[in-house]
Amino acid sequence: MGKKIYKLLSILLIIFITINQVSIVTTMAESSTETINSFLDIEINRNEVAPGEQFYLRVTGNPDQLDEMTIEKSDDLIEGEIKEVSNRERLYVYHSEHSGRYDLTARVAGLRSNTVSIVIKDLENRLSTFSNDMNISETTETYKFKTEEKMNIYNSDIGISATHPSLMSRNTQTLTGYVQGGAGDILEVNGELVVRVPRASIGSIASISVTAADNSPLMPLAFYQEGIDVVFPFTFDYEGLEEAAHFYTFSIMFEVATFHSHGVEPDNPYNVSLSYAGRTVDTEFSILPITLSKPIFSKLYYGSRENDGQGSFGNLQIDGQEVTNNNKFILTINYDGSQKDGVVVTDVLPKGTTLAPNPSTWNATGGTNTISGGVRIAEVINPGEAGNSFNYVTEEFVNKVSFNRDTNTLVVDFGNLSEDQAYIIEYALEVTDVDLFNEGRQEDGFSRNQASMTYNNQIINQTYRLRIPESNLPAISLRKSVDKNVINLNENELIYTLHVSKFSGTINQLVIEDELEEGMYFVEFLSDIPSYIDTDVNNKNIRFSANKEITGPLNFTLSFKVNVENYIVGDQITNFATLVSEEGRLNTSIVNTKKIDGRIKVIKTDDSSRRLEGARFAILNSEGEVIQTGTTGKNGTFLSEPLPIGKYQIHEIKAPEGYQVDTSSRDVFINENSIEKTTLTIENILVTGGVILTKIDSESGEVLKGAVFELQDQAGETLQTELITGSDGKIKLEGLAPGEYQLVETQSPTGYEKDSTPIKFTIEREKKTAVELKKENQLIPGVVVLTKVDAQNEKPLQGAVFELQDQAGETLQTELITGSDGKIKLERLGPGEYQLVETQAPVGYELDKTPRLFEIDKEKVTSVTLTKKNSKLVNSELNEDSMNKNLPKTGEVFVRQVLFIALGSLLVLISLRYIKKNTKFFG
Numbered sequence: 001m002g003k004k005i006y007k008l009l010s011i012l013l014i015i016f017i018t019i020n021q022v023s024i025v026t027t028m029a030e031s032s033t034e035t036i037n038s039f040l041d042i043e044i045n046r047n048e049v050a051p052g053e054q055f056y057l058r059v060t061g062n063p064d065q066l067d068e069m070t071i072e073k074s075d076d077l078i079e080g081e082i083k084e085v086s087n088r089e090r091l092y093v094y095h096s097e098h099s100g101r102y103d104l105t106a107r108v109a110g111l112r113s114n115t116v117s118i119v120i121k122d123l124e125n126r127l128s129t130f131s132n133d134m135n136i137s138e139t140t141e142t143y144k145f146k147t148e149e150k151m152n153i154y155n156s157d158i159g160i161s162a163t164h165p166s167l168m169s170r171n172t173q174t175l176t177g178y179v180q181g182g183a184g185d186i187l188e189v190n191g192e193l194v195v196r197v198p199r200a201s202i203g204s205i206a207s208i209s210v211t212a213a214d215n216s217p218l219m220p221l222a223f224y225q226e227g228i229d230v231v232f233p234f235t236f237d238y239e240g241l242e243e244a245a246h247f248y249t250f251s252i253m254f255e256v257a258t259f260h261s262h263g264v265e266p267d268n269p270y271n272v273s274l275s276y277a278g279r280t281v282d283t284e285f286s287i288l289p290i291t292l293s294k295p296i297f298s299k300l301y302y303g304s305r306e307n308d309g310q311g312s313f314g315n316l317q318i319d320g321q322e323v324t325n326n327n328k329f330i331l332t333i334n335y336d337g338s339q340k341d342g343v344v345v346t347d348v349l350p351k352g353t354t355l356a357p358n359p360s361t362w363n364a365t366g367g368t369n370t371i372s373g374g375v376r377i378a379e380v381i382n383p384g385e386a387g388n389s390f391n392y393v394t395e396e397f398v399n400k401v402s403f404n405r406d407t408n409t410l411v412v413d414f415g416n417l418s419e420d421q422a423y424i425i426e427y428a429l430e431v432t433d434v435d436l437f438n439e440g441r442q443e444d445g446f447s448r449n450q451a452s453m454t455y456n457n458q459i460i461n462q463t464y465r466l467r468i469p470e471s472n473l474p475a476i477s478l479r480k481s482v483d484k485n486v487i488n489l490n491e492n493e494l495i496y497t498l499h500v501s502k503f504s505g506t507i508n509q510l511v512i513e514d515e516l517e518e519g520m521y522f523v524e525f526l527s528d529i530p531s532y533i534d535t536d537v538n539n540k541n542i543r544f545s546a547n548k549e550i551t552g553p554l555n556f557t558l559s560f561k562v563n564v565e566n567y568i569v570g571d572q573i574t575n576f577a578t579l580v581s582e583e584g585r586l587n588t589s590i591v592n593t594k595k596i597d598g599r600i601k602v603i604k605t606d607d608s609s610r611r612l613e614g615a616r617f618a619i620l621n622s623e624g625e626v627i628q629t630g631t632t633g634k635n636g637t638f639l640s641e642p643l644p645i646g647k648y649q650i651h652e653i654k655a656p657e658g659y660q661v662d663t664s665s666r667d668v669f670i671n672e673n674s675i676e677k678t679t680l681t682i683e684n685i686l687v688t689g690g691v692i693l694t695k696i697d698s699e700s701g702e703v704l705k706g707a708v709f710e711l712q713d714q715a716g717e718t719l720q721t722e723l724i725t726g727s728d729g730k731i732k733l734e735g736l737a738p739g740e741y742q743l744v745e746t747q748s749p750t751g752y753e754k755d756s757t758p759i760k761f762t763i764e765r766e767k768k769t770a771v772e773l774k775k776e777n778q779l780i781p782g783v784v785v786l787t788k789v790d791a792q793n794e795k796p797l798q799g800a801v802f803e804l805q806d807q808a809g810e811t812l813q814t815e816l817i818t819g820s821d822g823k824i825k826l827e828r829l830g831p832g833e834y835q836l837v838e839t840q841a842p843v844g845y846e847l848d849k850t851p852r853l854f855e856i857d858k859e860k861v862t863s864v865t866l867t868k869k870n871s872k873l874v875n876s877e878l879n880e881d882s883m884n885k886n887l888p889k890t891g892e893v894f895v896r897q898v899l900f901i902a903l904g905s906l907l908v909l910i911s912l913r914y915i916k917k918n919t920k921f922f923g
Contacts, residue, residue, distance in 0.1 A: 039060075039061055039062065040059075040060075040061040040062075040065055040069070040106055040108065040111055040112070040113040041059070041060050041061065041113055041114060042057055042058065042059050042060075042104065042105070042106050042113045042114060042116055043057075043058050043116060044056070044057055044058075044104070044116040044117075044118060045057075045058070045165060046118065046165075047117075047118065047119060048118070048119040048120075048121060049095075049118065049119075049120055049121075050120070050121065050176075051096065051097050051098065051099060051120055052095055052096075052097055052163075053095060053120075053161075053163055054080065054093050054094065054095045054163065054164055054165070055093075055094055055095070055118055055165075056091055056092065056093060056094075056165065056166065057071070057091070057092040057093075057094060057104060057116070058085075058089065058090075058091055058092075059071075059089070059090050059091075059092065059106055059113070060088055060089045061088065061106075061108075061113075062088070063087040063088060065108045065109070065111065066087075066088070066090055066108075068108050068109065069106050069107065069108040070106070070107055070108070071092065071104055071105070071106055071107075072103075072104065072105045072106075072107055073094075073102065073103070073104045073105075074096075074102050074103075075471070076096045076097075076098045076100070076102065076471065077094045077095075077096050077102055077104070077118075078094065078095055078096060078097075078304065078306070078315065078469070078471065079092060079093070079094055079306045079307070080092075080093035080094065080095065080304065080305055080306065081093045081168075081305060082307045083288070091166075094118075096120050097471065098120065098471075099120050099121055100119075100120055101117055101118070101119050101120075102117065102118050102119075102120065103115050103116070103117050104116050104117075104118070157178075157179070157180040157181065158177070158178065158179050158180070158193070158274055158276050158279065158281055159177065159178055159274070159281055160175060160176070160177035160178075160195065160272060160273075160274040160281055160282070160283050161175070161176055161177075161283050162174075162175055162272065162283050162284070162285040163175070163176060164285060165284075165285050165286065166285065166286045166287075166288060167256060167285065167286075167287065167288065168287075168288045168290060169203075169256060169257065169258045169259045169260070169266075169287055169288065169289060169290045170203065170255060170256065170258050170290070170362075170363050171255070171256060171302075172207075172253055172254070172255055172256075172325070173201075173253070173254060173255075173256050173285060174251055174252070174253045175195065175197070175251065175252040175253075175272060175283075176249065176250075176251050177195060177249065177250050177251075177252075177274050178247050178248060178249045178250070179193055179218065179247075179248050179276060180245055180246070180247050180248070181245050181246075182241065182242060182243050182244050182245040182246065183238070183241040183242060183243050184243065185245065186236055186238070186241055187238075188236075188238055190276065190277040190278075191276075191277070192221070192233045192234060192235050192276075193218070193233070193234040193235075193236075193274070193275070193276040194231060194232070194233050194234070194274070194275045194276070195231075195232040195234075195252060195272065195273070195274050195275075196229040196230070196231055196232075196272065196273045196275075197229060197230050197232070197252070197254075197270075197272050198228060198229060198230075198267075198270045198271070198272075199225055199228055199229060199230050200228065200257060200267060200270070201256055201257055201266075201270040201285075201287060202230060202254050202255070202256065202257060203254070203255040203256055203257045203258055203363055204255055204363055205230075207253075207254050207255035207363075208223065208230075208252070208253070208254045209252075209253040209254070210223060210232055210250070210251075210252050210253075211250065211251050211253075212234070212248070212249070212250045213248070213249055213250075216248050216249075217236050217237040217238070217240035217241050217248065218234055218236055218248040218249075218250060219234060219235055219236065219237060220232065220233075220234050220250065221233040221234065221235055232252055234250060255363060256287050257287060258290065258363065259287060259288075259289040259290065260289055260290050260291075260385070261289045261290065261291045263289070265289070266286070266287040266288075266289065268286035268287060269284040269285060269286045270284060270285055270286070270287070271283075271284045272284060272285070293335070293384055294335045294336045294337065294383065294384035295332060295335050295336065295384075296334065296335070296336045296338075296453070296460060297331070297332065297333060297334075297345075297451075297453040297460045297462060298331070298332045298335070298462060299329060299330075299331055299449070299451050299462035299463075299464055300329065300330040300331075300332070301314045301328070301329055301464055302328040302329070302330065303315070303316070303317065303326045303327050303328055304316075304317060304326065310444075310465070312464075313446060313464070313465035313466065313467065314327070314464065314465070314466045314467075315466075315467060315468070315469050315472060316353070316429060316431055316437075316466055316467065316468045316472065317431075317472055318431050318434075318468070318472060318473065318474060318477055325360045326428070327356065327428050327429040327430070327431075328359055328360065328426070328427070328428040328429075329347075329425075329426075329427055329428065329429070329449065329464075330362070330424050330425070330426055331345060331347065331424060331425040331451060331462075332380075332383070332422070332423075332424050333345060333414065333417075333422060333423045333424070333425070333453065334383075334417050334421060334422045334423065335380070335383040335384045335422050337383070337419050337420065337422065338419060339416075339417065339418055339419050340416070340417045340455040340456055341416045341455065341456055342415070342416065342454065342455055342456070342457075343413075343414040343415065343416070343417050343453065343454070343455045344411065344412070344413050344414065344453070344454050344455075345411070345412045345414070345425060345451065345452070345453045346409060346410070346411050346451065346452050346453075346454075347409070347410040347411075347425075347449070347450070347451040347452075348407070348408060348409050348410075348449070348450045348451075349408040349409075349410065349429060349449060350408070350429075350437055350440055350447040350448065350449055350466055351408065351433075351436045351437055351439065351440035351447070352431060352432055352433040352434060352435070352436035352437030352438070352439075352440065352447075353408070353429045353430060353431055353432060353437060354373070354405065354408070354429070354430055354432050355372070355373045355374035355375065355403060355410070355427055355428070355429070355430065356374050356427070356428040356429060356430040357370065357373060357374045357430075357485065357591070357592070358370065358374065358592075359374060359376070359426060359427055359428035360428070361376070361426075362376070362378060362390060362424070362426050363390060364378040364389075364390035364391055364392050365389075365390070365391045365392065366378070366391045366392030366393065366394075367392055367394065367395065367673075368392060369394060369395070369672055369673060370394065371394055371395075371397065371398055371401055371671065371672070372401045372402060372403040372410070373403050373405075373485060374427055374428065375394070375401055375403070375410065375412075375425065375426070375427050376392055376394045376425075376426040376427070377392070377393055377394050377396075377397050377401070377412070377423055377424070377425055377426070378390040378391055378392045378393065378394075378423065378424050378426065379391050379393045379421070379422070379423055380422040380423060380424060383422040390424065393423075395669070395671060395673065397412065398645065398646070398647060398669045398670075398671045399622055399646060399647030399669060400412060400413045400414070400415075401413075410427070412425055417455075429449075429466075430479075431468065432479065432499060433499075433501070433555060434468060434473065434501060434503060434553075434555075435553060435555060437468060438468070441467070444465075445467060446465035446466060446467050447465070447466050447467065448463050448464070448465060448466070449463070449464045449466055450462075450463050451463070451464075473503045473504075474503065475502070475503060475504060475505055475507075475552075476500070476501065476502050476503065476507065476510075476552070476579070476581060476586070477500075477501045477503070477586075478498060478499070478500055478501075478512065478577065478579040478586055478588050479498070479499040479501075479588055479589070480496065480497070480498055480499070480575070480576060480577050480588035480589065480591050481496070481497050481499065481591060482494055482495070482496055482497075482575070482591045482592075482593055483495040483496075483497075484593055485592065485593055485594070485672075486593065486594050486595075486596055486645055486672055487564070487573075487593055487594075487595050487596070488595075488596060488597070488598045488642040488643075488644065489569060489595075489596070489597050489598065489599065489642045490641075490642045491642075492563055492564060492565035493523065493561055493562065493563055493564065494520075494561070494562055494564055494573070494593055495526065495559055495560070495561050495562075496514070496559065496560055496561075496562065496575060496591070497528075497557050497558070497559045498512060498514070498544070498557065498558040498559075498577055498588070499555070499557055500512070500554075500555065500556050500557070500558065500579075501552075501553075501554075501555045502550050502551070502552035502553065502554045502555075503552050503553055504552045504553060505551070505552055506549050506550065506551040506552070507546075507549065507550045507551075507581050508549055509546070509580075509581060510545065510546040510550050510579070510580075510581050511543065511544070511545045511546075511579070511580040511581070512543070512544040512545075512558065512577055512578070512579050512580070513541060513542070513543055513544075513577065513578050513580065514541070514542040514543075514544075514560075514575070514576075514577040514578075515540060515541055515542075516540040516541075516542065516562060516575070517540075517573070517574060517575060518540075519564065519566040519567055519571075519573075520540075520562045520563060520564045520566070520567075520573065520575075521540070521562065521563050522537050522540070522542060522560065522561075522562055522563075523560075523561040523562055523563050524560065524561050525559070525560045525561075526559040526560060526561065528557050528558070528559050529544075529558050529559070530556050532546055532547055532548050532550075533545070533546055533547070533556070533558065534546075534547050542560060544558050564593075564595075567595050568595065569595050569596060569597045569675055569676065570594075570595065570596075570675040570676075571594070571595050572592055572593075572594055573592065573593040573594070573595065574590050574591070574592050574593075575590070575591055576588045576589065576590045576591065594672055596645075596670070596671075596672065596673075596674045596675060597642070597674055597675060597676050597677045598642040598643040598644060598645070598670045598674055599639055599640050599641065599642050599643070599677040599678070600619065600639075600640040600643065600648065600650065600668055600670075600677065600678050600679075600680065601637060601638070601639050601640075601677045601678065601679045601680070602615075602617055602630075602632065602637065602638045602639075602640075602650060602679075602680050602681075602682060603632075603636055603637050603679065603680065603681045603682070604632045604636045604637070604638075604656065604682055604684060605636060605681060605682075605683050605684070606659070606683065606684055606685075606686065607683060607685070607686075611632075611635060611636025611637070612632065612636050612656040612659065612684055613632055613633060613634050613636060613656060614631060614632060614654075614655075614656040614657060615631065615632045615636075615638070615652060615654065615655055615656050615659075615682075615684065616629065616630070616631045616632075616652070616653050616654035617629065617630055617631075617632075617638055617650055617651065617652055617653065618650075618651045618653050619640055619643070619648055619649070619650060620648065620649045620650075620651060621646065621647075621648060622646055622647045622648070624649075627643075627648075628640050628641060628643075629653070631654075632656075639677070643670050644670065645670050645671055645672070645674075646669075646670055647667060647668070647669055648667070648668045648669075648670065649665045649666065649667055649668070650665065650666040650668060650680060650682075651665050652682065655684055656684060657765070658686060658687055658738065658765040659684040659685060659686055659687060660684065660685045660686070660687055662682060662683075662684060662685075666680055666682070668680070686737050686738070687765065687768065688734065688735045688736050688737055688738075688763070689736050689737075689738065689763035689764065689767055689768070689770065689771065690732065690733055690734040690735070690736060690763075690770035690771070691731075691732075691733045691736065691741070691743070691761055691763070691770055691771045691772075691773060692730055692731070692732050692733075692770050692771070692772050692773065693709065693725070693730065693731045693743055693759065693773045693774070693775060694725075694728075694729050694730050694772070694773070694774050694775070695707040695725045695729045695730075695731075695749065695774075695775050695777065696729060696774060696775070696776055696777070697752075697776070697777060697779060698776035698777060698778050698779070699779065699830075703725075703728055703729025703730075704725060704729050704749040704752065704777055705724075705725050705726055705727050705728075705729055705749065706724065706725060706747075706749045706750060707724070707725040707729075707745060707747065707748055707749045707752075707775070707777070708722065708723065708724050708745070708746050708747035709723040709724075709725075709731060709743045709744060709745050709746060710722075710723060710743070710744055710746055711723060711733065711741060711742075711743055712741065712742050712743075712744060712758070713739070713740070713741060713742075714739070714740035714741070714742070716742075716758075719741075720733070721746075723743070725749070731743075732770070734770075736763045737763065738763050738764060738765045739762070739763055740760070740761075740762055741760070741761055741762070741763065742758035742759060742760045742761070743758070743759045743761070743773070743775075744756060744758050744759075745757075745775065748777055749777060750858070751779060751780050751831070751857075751858035752777040752778060752779055752780060752858075753777065753778045753779075753780055755775070755776075755777060755778075759773055759775055761773055779830065779831070779858060780858075781827060781828035781829060781830070782827075782828075782829035782830065782831065782856030782857075782858075782863075782864065783825070783826065783827050783829065783863035783864065784825075784826045784829060784834070784836075784854055784856070784863065784864040784865075784866060785823055785824070785825045785826075785863060785864070785865050785866065786802065786818075786823065786824045786825075786826075786836055786852065786866045786867070786868055787818075787821075787822050787823050787865075787866070787867050787868070788800040788818040788822040788823075788824075788842065788868050788869075788870060789822055789867060789868070789869050789870075790845075790869070790870065790871075790872075791869040791870060791871045792871075792872075794869070795822075796818070796820070796821050796822025796823070797818060797822050797842040797845065797870055798818055798819060798820050798822060798842060799817065799818060799840075799842040799843060800817065800818040800822075800838060800840065800841060800842050800845075800868070800870065801815060801816065801817050801838070801839045801840035802816040802817075802818075802824060802836045802837060802838050802839060803815070803816060803836070803837055803839055804816060804826060804834060804835075804836060805834065805835050805836075805837055805851070806832070806833070806834060806835075807832070807833040807834070807835070809835070809851075812834075813826070814839075816836070818842075824836075829856045830856065831856045831857060831858040832855070832856055833853065833854075833855045833856075834853070834854055834855070834856065835851035835852060835853045835854070836851070836852045836854070836866065836868070837849060837851050837852075838850075838868065838870075841870055842870060844872050844873055845870040845871060845872050845873065846870060846871050846872070846873060848868070848869075848870055848871075852866055852868055854866055
């Protein structure tokens with residue numbers, strides 16, 4: 001019994017232990033799953049950067065966690081682009097203008113990641129630390145900063161870094177390098193300092209800019225391509241080197257090459273090397289491809305950006321530079337490649353901003369001039385595809401772009417677009433009034449840049465959020481503007497305005513100096529100058545100074561007028577001012593005004609380039625209003641008054657005497673590039689005349705076709721040939737200039753005599769009716785020849801008498817007798833049908849009254865030939881055969897008669913003799 005209980009307890013114990021182990025495994029599995037799902041890790045690609053230099057934070061974790069995650073960091077760290085590498089990995093870009101050590105930690109729903117640190121240190125401190133420690137971290141594959149260990153034989157040092165270890169295609173990369181040493185370290189025998197950059201990493205060669213510090217003995221030479229690299233050589237002003245070691249820095253800026261997703265991949269990373277005195281250091285950077293798309297309309301911001309739960313927003317910079325690289329927008333139009341009618345883009349800028357006059361250029365060919373105060377437009381080839389390209393066509397839109405400064409509204413009218421027309425609009429913002437900008441912020445703390453595109457009675461809206469971070473506000477700013485970016489030939493005055501903004505704090509001393517350029521002189525101060533600012537003019541130096549402390553926030557303007565009549569057309573009038581305060585010197589951006597010639601010159605000529613007096617023209621503006629009229633003088637020209645920038649049309653409203661009015665219009669564009677008057681040559685067409693010649697029969701008046709003429713001038717010079725009368729007997733000539741002419745017959749109509757006598761006529765000025773002429777032709781008379789022949793032997797028969805009758809049998813001529821040749825010839829017969837009727841046969845022949853019909857055809861010039869046969873008379877007892885045998889031949893009658901008489905006489909004599917003999921015998 002005890003054994004049975006023991007066995008039972010043992011079995012229960014085994015079951016308990018098994019269940020317990022299964023529970024432990026299940027718990028561990030659940031714990032493991034929870035740990036995997038809650039994984040969150042961050043790493044940083046740099047341990048140390050310079051102020052303004054970017055660094056990357058890589059975050060890996062669960063996709064849901066990444067969507068809800070926030071980064072704990074100092075406000076001094078400005079967040080830029082966020083790139084989603086995969087659904088479990090994101091890349092954040094940061095930079096800061098402030099030195100110090102900063103920690104970053106990712107947090108989501110109570111879960112914290114590890115903490116990483118970044119040290120931001122100015123370049124000199126970094127280089128000093130580098131020289132002492134020779135230890136710079138290389139923690140990622142996308143960025144390196146290397147330098148070789150210093151060789152004992154040299155005291156000089158070199159280094160180079162890329163501002164952007166990774167950047168998007170088309171963005172600007174800056175390579176910053178240095179050499180450290182003194183006159184005893186940097187020697188001519190060491191040769192040139194050389195930087196090599198892969199050509200495949202550089203976009204446009206034209207975008208390259210190489211600079212060294214002002215007054216530095218380090219001097220850049222001309223760069224060139226060698227193999228697969230672009231080589232940037234530097235030399236030194238060896239006499240300018242100081243004995244003590246100094247840092248000599250340089251920068252190389254360029255737009256990186258363009259790569260597109262699903263296209264050619266960038267060959268990342270691109271290695272950049274710096275070599276000097278037998279040593280080489282290098283750095284590298286990577287280029288991210290652009291994701292291609294084909295939207296109907298989009299608004300893209302190229303500037304400092306951050307992301308929040310609502311998406312991307314822009315941090316406006318208070319730039320003040322001559323070329324604005326920040327705060328830039330690109331609007332894309334018709335990338336989807338469909339036909340659109342009535343395309344108009346409207347963009348409303350935030351309050352407190354305006355168009356920057358000279359935004360940095362996109363990667364486009366063509367002229368880079370701006371219109372409407374800072375707008376460029378480029379045509380896009382193959383939009384949204386790899387291998388697309390851009391070409392500036394801004395000048396074509398001079399009359400289609402407007403910017404209303406009162407409403408801060410930019411309007412671009414594209415009209416109707418075909419499937420193969422796509423464009424971008426390019427501009428940048430300039431902050432003019434921070435307080436006004438902030439007043440326009442909505443509840444979420446952002447102002448809006450609102451754009452829309454209307455087409456086919458539809459509308460697409462695009463809005464982008466903007467703010468000005470406190471960290472971007474200087475203590476004081478100074479901006480300069482001019483009332484006209486373009487002045488015309490007849491304009492001689494400009495108004496300059498200085499915009500002063502004290503954002504915070506108090507300044508005890510404030511002075512603004514404005515040095516006028518040679519060629520301009522001061523006219524007067526305007527009334528906007530506040531009482532706490534004193535003014536002074538000393539020659540060309542204009543000076544404003546505060547007579548009390550200036551405490552922010554405070555905004556005020558200072559305006560003055562200058563005369564610029566000494567400038568000529570094509571000159572660029574420039575000016576800037578300098579603010580001098582306890583905080584240092586601050587230059588404004590340079591403002592430019594270009595002097596143009598806005599006149600239009602019209603030259604009026606005929607088709608032989610002879611200038612014509614008396615043509616009157618009207619000039620219409622873009623609204624169709626007549627703003628000027630004028631008439632060409634003896635030299636055939638009309639010169640307008642100077643016209644403002646815009647589109648105009650030239651209409652001829654009266655032609656010179658004897659010429660037709662040209663009803664077509666000519667478009668003329670006056671723009672920033674009109675540095676000489678716009679000249680048009682307009683040809684006038686004479687009011688020409690015409691002539692109509694009718695060819696007729698001189699007797700009947702019937703029209704005659706087929707007559708050939710040539711047109712000659714008054715001197716007999718041939719102008720036109722082969723002019724042939726048609727079925728209506730007419731020749732019609734048009735477009736004859738006023739003058740004397742003649743028509744000469746070169747070939748008559750068939751059946752008519754040619755008359756080469758010139759037919760003279762005159763084309764009179766401004767007479768629009770044709771001259772009508774008639775030319776008669778004499779008919780060539782018809783001829784008929786009738787031959788009368790013997791029916792048997794066809795011998796001609798003389799003495800046959802005929803009469804000529806018309807077709808109706810009416811007698812026209814009588815007693816027409818065949819001659820010895822058997823012929824009758826009749827001449828000067830008019831066209832028609834006739835008949836010859838025999839009225840008396842030749843002797844010995846039968847009369848044949850059968851009419852012999854014939855026709856005289858005027859289309860034929862040959863004679864009509866007829867033959868009429870007659871038969872001889874026949875005796876009643878003789879048949880035809882005996883007659884043929886016994887009848888004498890022609891010419892034998894007389895001989896036979898002589899013989900008959902002789903024979904008869906002989907018989908009479910014989911008879912008489914016989915009678916005589918018998919009388920004697922009987923008698």
